[in-house]
Amino acid sequence: MSDVVRLEYRNVTMRFVDGTGNSLVAVQQVCLSVRDGEVVSLIGPSGCGKSTLLNIGSGLTAPSEGEAFIDGERVEGPNAHVAFMLQKDLLLPWRTILQNVMFGVEIQGIPLPERERRAKTLLDTLNLGEFGNHYPHQLSGGMRQRVALARTLAVDPTVLLLDEPFSAVDAQTRIVLQRELAQTLKRSGKTALLITHDLLEAVTLSDRVLVMSRRPGRIIDEIAVDLPQRDDPIARRQDPRVNQYVSRLMERLDIGHTPAERAAGAQA
Ligand SMILES: Nc1ncnc2c1ncn2[C@@H]1O[C@H](COP(=O)(O)OP(=O)(O)OP(=O)(O)O)[C@@H](O)[C@H]1O
Numbered sequence: 632m633s634d635v636v637r638l639e640y641r642n643v644t645m646r647f648v649d650g651t652g653n654s655l656v657a658v659q660q661v662c663l664s665v666r667d668g669e670v671v672s673l674i675g676p677s678g679c680g681k682s683t684l685l686n687i688g689s690g691l692t693a694p695s696e697g698e699a700f701i702d703g704e705r706v707e708g709p710n711a712h713v714a715f716m717l718q719k720d721l722l723l724p725w726r727t728i729l730q731n732v733m734f735g736v737e738i739q740g741i742p743l744p745e746r747e748r749r750a751k752t753l754l755d756t757l758n759l760g761e762f763g764n765h766y767p768h769q770l771s772g773g774m775r776q777r778v779a780l781a782r783t784l785a786v787d788p789t790v791l792l793l794d795e796p797f798s799a800v801d802a803q804t805r806i807v808l809q810r811e812l813a814q815t816l817k818r819s820g821k822t823a824l825l826i827t828h829d830l831l832e833a834v835t836l837s838d839r840v841l842v843m844s845r846r847p848g849r850i851i852d853e854i855a856v857d858l859p860q861r862d863d864p865i866a867r868r869q870d871p872r873v874n875q876y877v878s879r880l881m882e883r884l885d886i887g888h889t890p891a892e893r894a895a896g897a898q899a
């Protein structure tokens with residue numbers, strides 16, 4: 632890890648027009664930065680603007696106010712140094728799994744044998760080695776999600792933006808994939824912003840966790856995860872300090888209180 636900032640949001644605000652024609656502030660004045668080699672998780676209630684932020688970082692959406700930067704350059708559209716995995720990542724149904732994984736790499740001008748080698752290695756790593764010649768509809772939801780992750784990693788970007796990459800996989804597979812991702816990130820020294828609803832996932836995979844408020848989403852807390860072995864989330868799970876971090880995040884997110892209790896708390 633170095634002090635070089637790879638990903639930065641400066642005062643990002645995003646407004647949308649809702650179904651009734653009213654303006655809705657999805658995220659408000661968000662500032663955040665992720666340093667080289669750092670893995671940062673972003674957590675927050677549903678609808679607080681996490682995916683919106685990720686879309687802005689990937690260049691798919693322009694913010695209403697403020698700016699996002701990758702390697703000091705303002706994001707103005709999709710950028711070869713960033714790979715993203717969207718919450719609803721679609722595979723191209725007419726392409727095989729192997730061709731889907733190679734998709735992002737095609738525009739980079741890498742020769743076909745090298746592209747294929749990379750894609751096959753990734754599919755093997757994600758336990759999909761036998762499915763290279765299958766089509767997306769022949770795979771389960773969790774398998775398709777793994778293909779989407781392989782496609783993101785195949786691009787070999789400096790910055791990875793991952794929106795709930797494991798939300799559709801079963802609990803056991805999720806643990807295996809978390810370890811695969813953690814090892815890949817550590818080995819390659821990549822920088823990542825990871826959106827998740829799974830607090831344990833956030834703590835075991837990250838160097839820092841950022842907490843967002845309800846809409847309009849703002850960053851209300853930041854926790855530095857001071858634990859060893861970021862490349863081994865399974866080992867981290869055994870560390871009793873993990874529970875302390877998770878408890879603090881639950882508190883910050885106000886989990887465990889009914890809306891009425893929350894309102895009473897706010898008045899007190
Ligand atoms: N294209 C759009 N047009 C209008 N409103 C939008 C659009 N995209 C997002 N929103 C609204 O912005 C808010 C934030 O949405 P976003 O998808 O970023 O939330 P999220 O934090 O990712 O939620 P979740 O955890 O459920 O995925 C929501 O109220 C959503 O309805």
Ligand SMILES: [Mg+2]
Binds near residue numbers: 681682683718794
């Ligand atoms: Mg989302």
